[in-house]
Amino acid sequence: MSGLATEPDTAALSIKVLPHLAGRPGTFIRFPDGVGGEQFFEKNVPHGAPSWLPTVRIARSGSRGSTVPITYALLDELAAVVWAANMAALELHVPQWTVDTAGIRQPPDLLVFDLDPGPDTSIVQCCRVAERLHDALIEDGLTPLAKTSGSKGLQLYCAITTEDPAAPSAYAKKLAQRFARETPDEVTAVMTKAQRIGRVFIDWSQNNPAKTTVAPYTLRGRGHPTVSTPITWDEVRACRQPAQLVFTAGGSVHDVGPVALPRTPPSILMARVLDPPCARDRQRRDVGSHVGRASFDQSSFESRGGDDA
Numbered sequence: 001m002s003g004l005a006t007e008p009d010t011a012a013l014s015i016k017v018l019p020h021l022a023g024r025p026g027t028f029i030r031f032p033d034g035v036g037g038e039q040f041f042e043k044n045v046p047h048g049a050p051s052w053l054p055t056v057r058i059a060r061s062g063s064r065g066s067t068v069p070i071t072y073a074l075l076d077e078l079a080a081v082v083w084a085a086n087m088a089a090l091e092l093h094v095p096q097w098t099v100d101t102a103g104i105r106q107p108p109d110l111l112v113f114d115l116d117p118g119p120d121t122s123i124v125q126c127c128r129v130a131e132r133l134h135d136a137l138i139e140d141g142l143t144p145l146a147k148t149s150g151s152k153g154l155q156l157y158c159a160i161t162t163e164d165p166a167a168p169s170a171y172a173k174k175l176a177q178r179f180a181r182e183t184p185d186e187v188t189a190v191m192t193k194a195q196r197i198g199r200v201f202i203d204w205s206q207n208n209p210a211k212t213t214v215a216p217y218t219l220r221g222r223g224h225p226t227v228s229t230p231i232t233w234d235e236v237r238a239c240r241q242p243a244q245l246v247f248t249a250g251g252s253v254h255d256v257g258p259v260a261l262p263r264t265p266p267s268i269l270m271a272r273v274l275d276p277p278c279a280r281d282r283q284r285r286d287v288g289s290h291v292g293r294a295s296f297d298q299s300s301f302e303s304r305g306g307d308d309a
Contacts (some may be wrong), residue, residue: 010085010219011082013217013218013249014078014081014085015078016216017081017216017217018075018078018081020094020217021074021075021076021092021215023074023076023098023099023100024074024094024097024099024215025058025072025074025094026072026075026084026092026093026094027041027042027043027092027093027094028041028042028084028087028091028092028093029041029042029089029090029091029093029221030088031088031221032088035090035221035222035223036223042089043070044071044072045071049083052079053083054073054074054076054077055072055073056071056074056099056103058070058072074099075092091214091218091219092215092218093213094213094215095209095211096109096110096111096112096206097109107161107162107164107165108165108167108168108207108209109159109160109161110158110159111142111157111158111168111172111207112156112157112172112206112213113133113172113175113176113202113203113204113206114149114202114203114206114213115129115130115133115153115154115155115156115202116153116200116203117152117201118188118196118197118198118199118200118201119198120198121198121200122152122242123152123153123242124241125186125200126153126154127154127237127239127245128186129179129186129202130154130236131236132179133156133175133179133202134233134236137158142158143158144156144157145158146230146232146233146235147216147228147231148227148228148231148245148246148247149214149220149228150214150218150220150222150226150227150228150247151220154236154245155213155228165209169204169205169207172202172207173189173204173205175204176189176202176203179202185198185199186199186200187199187202188201188202189201191203214228215228216229216230217229217230226246226248226249227249229247
């Protein structure tokens with residue numbers, strides 16, 4: 001397959017990605033000279049953006065010195081996604097929280113585990129770790145959904161409810177640390193490069209409200225037009241070669257059916273549509289209750305860089 005995504009391919013992905021962007025401030029990685037040229041990360045809506053583009057202005061955290069608010073694009077409609085594509089914004093990244101109709105930031109509604117394979121490992125090893133995480137999350141009353149990163153790794157999502165923005169990160173960190181203790185030769189919970197050789201890094205810090213992750217059905221800036229794609233747990237368990245979980249625009253990206261829960265958007269909205277209320281209440285347990293039950297130390301919440309909202 002060529003290294004180019006055609007306009008029909010991009011249009012099809014634009015429709016698929018829309019539910020995953022709704023209500024979430026968008027940040028972009030732009031490739032104005034193509035994937036082989038210079039790239040840059042952009043948060044603020046650029047000058048000259050159309051007046052009809054929905055935006056939201058959000059104060060920075062101030063962790064990097066600046067407190068000037070950022071004006072984010074809200075890619076809530078197809079025209080906005082097409083506008084981003086016309087700016088060569090191939091990669092669309094969103095936080096684990098939304099804004100309401102008044103533009104007010106809401107508590108996190110997603111919990112994410114970003115599984116990053118270190119040297120001498122691949123997405124195959126990420127799948128083995130994901131299987132263990134699946135069981136642990138199910139035991140805690142959560143319903144994990146999986147997707148490829150479109151690069152080398154795998155990401156797991158759970159729809160959650162919490163009033164504490166630090167709770168998802170605290171919960172994810174403790175679970176990652178537990179896995180690292182149980183299988184220190186296979187898993188690490190720290191970002192240090194020396195600790196990642198031959199191990200899968202469970203990046204719990206992606207739950208920091210200041211960070212973002214690549215949205216499902218987003219193209220990645222690679223030589224081949226790979227796509228971050230939701231996958232089933234059967235596919236996770238069956239993976240023995242990295243090529244089994246490579247999905248490309250116009251090629252093998254899954255078609256998501258209206259009732260195919262494992263491939264639906266990892267969001268509360270779709271959980272409400274597809275799940276019976278009693279099951280939904282069990283699945284969307286308050287992450288804060290897990291944090292309290294496990295005696296997690298909320299002061300352990302740390303920011304290790306990344307996007308600064």
